[in-house]
Amino acid sequence: MIPSYANFGGKIHGGILLSLMDKVAYAAASKHAGNYCVTVSVDGVNFLQPVEVGELVSLLASVNYVGRTSVLVGIKVTAEDVRTGSVKHTNTCYFTMVAKNDAGKPTLVPGLLLETRDDTRRFQEAIKRREFKARYHQEFDNARTILAVVDQLHLLENERCQLAY
Numbered sequence: 001m002i003p004s005y006a007n008f009g010g011k012i013h014g015g016i017l018l019s020l021m022d023k024v025a026y027a028a029a030s031k032h033a034g035n036y037c038v039t040v041s042v043d044g045v046n047f048l049q050p051v052e053v054g055e056l057v058s059l060l061a062s063v064n065y066v067g068r069t070s071v072l073v074g075i076k077v078t079a080e081d082v083r084t085g086s087v088k089h090t091n092t093c094y095f096t097m098v099a100k101n102d103a104g105k106p107t108l109v110p111g112l113l114l115e116t117r118d119d120t121r122r123f124q125e126a127i128k129r130r131e132f133k134a135r136y137h138q139e140f141d142n143a144r145t146i147l148a149v150v151d152q153l154h155l156l157e158n159e160r161c162q163l164a165y
């Protein structure tokens with residue numbers, strides 16, 4: 001990580017890491033798909049620890065799951081202090097990529113060969129993650145449609161805000 005990647009606090013800018021993750025997700029997905037892919041959705045991006053200038057960042061990616069036209073890529077990010085050899089895990093996240101044909105339409109991707117128990121576990125976890133995400137969005141949308149602002153003022157009681165109208 002070179003100094004020009006740093007933010008005003010001297011740590012590596014989160015956007016630099018996001019950009020690297022997107023490129024790695026693209027490489028893994030398009031290689032599996034045999035087609036160009038686009039990023040559709042990113043889940044689980046949390047910057048658990050800061051990355052310092054000079055650290056060696058590694059991105060480990062695997063195709064965890066495939067749908068009809070989508071490919072889910074899991075990415076683990078680590079940062080190593082090359083002087084001490086200490087390695088810290090900074091992030092694990094999941095990119096959903098969709099393969100596109102020459103007409104720009106989503107196109108079928110090959111099925112996935114599960115070669116190890118870990119491959120199988122990741123595939124199963126991806127199915128669960130997909131179900132939970134769909135359920136979360138459904139429930140949140142339902143809650144939002146019934147959320148009348150005046151009836152929900154108690155939600156603000158222990159929050160650090162005040163009404164200014």
Ligand SMILES: CC(C)(COP(=O)(O)OP(=O)(O)OC[C@H]1O[C@@H](n2cnc3c(N)ncnc32)[C@H](O)[C@@H]1OP(=O)(O)O)[C@@H](O)C(=O)NCCC(=O)NCCS
Binds near residue numbers: 106
């Ligand atoms: C992603 C995109 C192709 C979906 O188009 P669509 O007409 O809705 O196509 P479909 O409904 O057939 O969805 C295609 C796949 O995307 C998946 N998908 C769509 N929206 C999704 C979302 N928000 N999260 C996860 N997967 C999603 C669908 O589940 C489907 O997967 P499957 O074929 O494996 O079942 C379209 O929205 C698009 O081109 N978006 C722009 C992507 C882009 O340009 N990214 C670069 C950054 S700007």
